[in-house]
Amino acid sequence: MSDDVxxxxxxxxxxxxxxxxxxxxxxxxxxxxxxxxxxxxxxxxVVGSLRDDGFWFCTDLCAVDYSAHGGDRNLPDAVAGExxxxxxxxxxxxxxQRIRLRxxxxxxxxxxxxxxxxxxxxxxxxxxxxxxxxxxxxGHPDLTRILLPDEWVGHPLRKDHxxxxxxxxxxxxxAAR
Amino acid sequence: MTDTTTAPxxxxxxxxxxxxxxxxxxxxxxxSETEAEERSGYQADSERMIMNMGPQHPSTHGVLxxxxxxxxxxxxxxxxxxxxxxxxxxxxxxxxTYVQGATNVTRMDYAAPLFNELVFSMATEELLGxxxxxxxxxxxxxxxxxxxxxxxLLFMATNGMDLGAVSMMLYGWREREEVxxxxxxxxxxxMNHNYIRPGGxxxxxxxxxxxxxxxxxxxxPARLAEFDVLMTGQxxxxxxxxxxxxxxxxxxxxxxxxxxxxxxxxxxxxxxxDLPYLRYDEVDFDVCVGSYGDCFDRYAIRLAxxxxxxxxxxxxxxxMPAGDYRIQDKKVTPPPRARIDESMEALIxxxxxxxxxxxxxxxxxxxxxxxxxxxxxxxxxxxGTAKPYRxxxxxxxxxNLQTLPHLxxxxxxxxxxxxxxxxxxxxxxxxx
Numbered sequence: 001m002s003d004d005v006x007x008x009x010x011x012x013x014x015x016x017x018x019x020x021x022x023x024x025x026x027x028x029x030x031x032x033x034x035x036x037x038x039x040x041x042x043x044x045x046v047v048g049s050l051r052d053d054g055f056w057f058c059t060d061l062c063a064v065d066y067s068a069h070g071g072d073r074n075l076p077d078a079v080a081g082e083x084x085x086x087x088x089x090x091x092x093x094x095x096x097q098r099i100r101l102r103x104x105x106x107x108x109x110x111x112x113x114x115x116x117x118x119x120x121x122x123x124x125x126x127x128x129x130x131x132x133x134x135x136x137x138x139g140h141p142d143l144t145r146i147l148l149p150d151e152w153v154g155h156p157l158r159k160d161h162x163x164x165x166x167x168x169x170x171x172x173x174x175a176a177r
Numbered sequence: 178m179t180d181t182t183t184a185p186x187x188x189x190x191x192x193x194x195x196x197x198x199x200x201x202x203x204x205x206x207x208x209s210e211t212e213a214e215e216r217s218g219y220q221a222d223s224e225r226m227i228m229n230m231g232p233q234h235p236s237t238h239g240v241l242x243x244x245x246x247x248x249x250x251x252x253x254x255x256x257x258x259x260x261x262x263x264x265x266x267x268x269x270x271x272x273x274t275y276v277q278g279a280t281n282v283t284r285m286d287y288a289a290p291l292f293n294e295l296v297f298s299m300a301t302e303e304l305l306g307x308x309x310x311x312x313x314x315x316x317x318x319x320x321x322x323x324x325x326x327x328x329x330l331l332f333m334a335t336n337g338m339d340l341g342a343v344s345m346m347l348y349g350w351r352e353r354e355e356v357x358x359x360x361x362x363x364x365x366x367x368m369n370h371n372y373i374r375p376g377g378x379x380x381x382x383x384x385x386x387x388x389x390x391x392x393x394x395x396x397x398p399a400r401l402a403e404f405d406v407l408m409t410g411q412x413x414x415x416x417x418x419x420x421x422x423x424x425x426x427x428x429x430x431x432x433x434x435x436x437x438x439x440x441x442x443x444x445x446x447x448x449x450x451d452l453p454y455l456r457y458d459e460v461d462f463d464v465c466v467g468s469y470g471d472c473f474d475r476y477a478i479r480l481a482x483x484x485x486x487x488x489x490x491x492x493x494x495x496x497m498p499a500g501d502y503r504i505q506d507k508k509v510t511p512p513p514r515a516r517i518d519e520s521m522e523a524l525i526x527x528x529x530x531x532x533x534x535x536x537x538x539x540x541x542x543x544x545x546x547x548x549x550x551x552x553x554x555x556x557x558x559x560x561g562t563a564k565p566y567r568x569x570x571x572x573x574x575x576x577n578l579q580t581l582p583h584l585x586x587x588x589x590x591x592x593x594x595x596x597x598x599x600x601x602x603x604x605x606x607x608x609x
Contacts, residue, residue: 031303031542056192057430059545060554060571071539071560087556089543089571096451100543120199121433124579132267141200142207147260147608150211156268163272 023049026076035100037079043103044113047088051118055090055099058119062087063129067107068159075102083107084135088115088122105135114140132157187427187444195427204586206246206254213244213258224248230593232261237597238335239604243581250590255582259575262608270568274534275301278565280371282555285570286606287368288331291317291324292548293570293606294373299454300544300555301375304537307509312500313377314455319390319493320363320372321455321546322486326397327356328549329479329486332601333404336476339598340417345407352400359389376510377503387494394487401483409477418473422584422596425470432583433576436551437478438600442470448547460492472599479601482549508535534563550574550601572606 020027023046025038038046047058064085066073073081084105091098105112114137115122126137127146134155137143145152154161206227208216217227231242240261246254270281282297283290295317302309309317334349357367362383364370372379408414424434426442439446447464449457465481467474503510511530512523537559545554551573558567577600584596 030540031306033542035541056187058433059435059552059576060543060556060569062556062569062571064541064558064567064569069558069560069566074540087541087543089554089556093446093451098452098543117200118196119433120196120431121576121579124575128575142205144209145260147263149260150209156265163268 026078028074028076030074030100033098033100035074035102037076037102037104039079040103040105040112043101044115044118046101047090047115047118050090050099054092054094055097057091057093058088058115058122059091060087060089061115061122061125061129063105063133063135063157065133065157065159079104084110084133086112086129086135110135111138112136113138116140131155134158187430191425191427192430195425195431199428199431199583202583202586204254204582206244206256206582208244208256210258213256217244225253232258238602241578241597241602241604241607243593243597245585245590245593247590252585252588252590252593255585257578257581259578259604259607262604264609266609267568267570270565272564274563275375275537275565276530276534278568279374280369282568282570283369283371284605285572285609286548286550286553286574286603288603289324289328289549290369291320291373292546292553294371295321296544296546296548296553296555296570297557297568298373298375299546300542300557301537303542303544304540304557304559305375305509305535306538307376307504307506309377309504310501311456311498313502313504315493315497316378316382316502317373318455318457318460319382319490319497320360320378322489322493323356323359323390323393325486325549326393326483326490327353327360329483330356332479332549336598336601337408339594340414342408342414345404348400348404348407352397355393355396359386359393362386362389374503376506377501379503381502390490390494394490397483397487401480404480409480415473417592417595418476418599419471420469421472421588421592422599423469423471424580424584428583429470429580432579434551434580435573436547436549436577437475437482438551438577438580440465440478441467441474443468448545448552452545454544454546456496459496460489462489472595475599475601479549536561536563537565545571548573550603550606551577570606570609572609574600574602574604575607575609578602578607 022036025036025042025046028035067083075081082104086103086105088101114126126140129135130143131145131147132155217229226247228245228247230245231237232240242258244256244258245252266281270278273281278297279294282293285293330349330353334346337345361367364372426444429439429442443466445464445466450464462485465478467478511527516523517527539559539561541558543556545552553573554571556569557565560566
C-alpha cells in the first residue's frame with residue numbers, strides 16, 4: 001500500500017507545469033474560463049494585442065474590493081494580491097471565446113490606465129467603477145460620478161462603506177393620546 | 178435550422194476608424210450634472226442652447242435625463258444622465274444569500290425579470306459546479322422565451338406610443354397582459370417572479386400550462402400581422418424611423434452595444450446561437466438582422482424576434498421532457514414539503530437553507546445570456562461563504578445607452594424620442 005503511494009507521488013514534481021503565459025502575462029483558469037493577470041503597466045498592451053487576436057469586443061469592466069475576502073483568490077504565484085481589482089471581460093466573436101483580465105490595483109494608488117482609446121464602450125463602466133470604488137482611470141475623457149449625485153461622499157461598493165439602515169422600532173411607540 | 182455561418186468579423190481598419198471617430202467626434206456633451214444645470218437655458222453669448230430633457234419626460238422610459246446641446250432644432254452634442262433609480266442593488270446583493278439573491282436581481286430589468294434570475298442562477302450553479310436537470314433547463318427556456326415575447330410586446334407598445342401610434346400602445350399592452358397572466362399562473366406573480374433559482378426553478382409547471390401557452394402563441398401571429406398593417410407599411414411610420422439614428426456595425430461593436438442595436442447593423446451576433454447556453458443548441462431559430470442600423474431596423478428586428486421566439490416555444494413544447502424541475506442535491510435544494518411534516522431533520526434542513534443558505538466554493542465566474550436587450554452578464558465572486566462576495570450585473574441597457582449621443586448627433590430634436598425609444602432602455606437595469 002505504502003509503496004503505491006510513493007510510486008504515485010514520485011512523478012508529481014516533474015509533472016508540475018510551467019506557469020502558463022499568454023501575451024506575456026500569467027494565465028489561470030476559473031471554472032473553465034480563461035483569466036489573464038496583467039499588471040497595470042501591461043494592461044493597454046495586453047488589451048491591444050488581444051484585440052489583434054480577435055478579441056475586439058469589450059463587454060464589461062467592473063471592480064472588486066478584496067479587503068474583506070478571507071479565502072483563496074486564485075491568483076498565479078507571480079501576482080501579489082492588492083486590495084482592488086479591475087476585471088475586464090473581452091469576447092472574440094470569430095472564435096466564440098471569452099477571456100477575462102484581472103488587474104491588481106493597490107489601495108495607496110488606485111489608478112489604472114483607461115481603455116477608452118481602444119474600447120470607447122468602456123466609458124460608462126469605468127465611470128461606474130470610479131463612482132462606486134474610487135478607482136481613477138488615467139486618460140478617461142469624463143471621469144465623473146455616474147450613478148450617485150456629484151456631491152456624494154465616499155464610494156459605496158468598498159467593503160468598508162457601511163450599508164445604510166433604517167432604525168426599526170420593535171415595540172409599539174407610546175400612543176399620542 | 179440554426180444559421181451556422183460565422184459571425185461576420187469587422188474589417189480591422191473599419192473598426193479602427195470607428196474607434197477614432199467615436200473618440201474624437203465630439204458627440205458627447207461632457208458636462209457634469211451641476212455644470213449642465215448652470216448652463217441650461219438660453220445663453221446670450223452663444224449660438225447654442227443647453228436643454229434638459231427628463232428625467233420626468235414620458236418618452237424617456239422611466240427616469241432618464243438627457244442633456245442636449247442644440248443649435249436651432251439640431252442636436253449637436255448630448256449626454257444621458259442616469260442614476261435616478263440607483264438603489265445600490267449590487268451592494269444589497271452582497272448582503273443576501275444565494276437563495277435570496279434571485280429576489281434582488283429580478284428587480285433590475287423589470288420588463289425581463291426572468292433573464293436576471295436566469296443569469297444569476299447560472300453563475301451560482303457554475304460556481305457550485307452543478308448541472309440542473311434537463312426538465313428544469315427546458316422550463317427555463319420556455320419561461321425566458323415567453324418573457325422575450327412580453328418584453329418585445331412592451332417595446333412595441335411604448336415605441337408606438339412614443340411615435341403617436343396610440344392604438345399600438347393598447348394592443349401591445351393587451352398581448353403582454355396575456356403573457357403576464359401565464360406568468361402569474363406559473364410563478365404566482367406577474368413580475369419579479371423569483372421563479373428561476375439556483376438549482377432549478379421554484380415549482381413545476383401547473384396543470385394545463387401547455388394549453389395556456391398554446392392559446393397565447395396561436396393567437397399572436399394574427400396579431401403580429403395586425404401590427405404589420407398598422408405600422409410597418411405606413412408611410413408616416415417609415416418616415417419617422419427610416420434613416421433616423423443610424424449606427425454602423427463597427428461603431429456598435431466599439432461602443433459595446435449588443436442585442437437588437439448590434440443586430441440592426443447587419444451583424445449577426447446572438448448569444449443563444451453563438452455561445453449557446455441551456456438547450457438553445459437543440460432548437461432551430463434564425464438570428465434576425467437589419468441592414469441599415471436605423472430606428473426602423475431596430476423596430477423590425479424586435480417584431481421578427483417575436484416570431485422566432487414563438488418558433489422556439491413550439492419546439493420547447495414538443496421536447497419538454499419529464500423529470501425533476503430542480504436538482505436533487507440536498508446541499509442546494511430544500512426538502513419537499515411532504516417530508517417536512519414527517520421528519521425533524523427535513524424541517525431543520527429546510528430552516529437552515531432559508532436562514533443560512535448554502536455555502537459556495539471560492540472562485541469567480543462570468544456568465545452571460547441573451548436578454549431582449551442584449552448581453553446580460555453576471556460576474557460573481559465567492560469567498561466560500563453563503564453570500565456572494567461581489568455580485569456585478571452587466572446590464573445591456575447600461576452599455577447600450579452610450580450609443581445615444583452618437584445616434585442623436587446632428588439629428589432633429591423631434592427624432593430624440595424615436596431614438597431613445599428604439600434603444601429600449603430599462604432604467605431599473607441601467608441604474609441598478
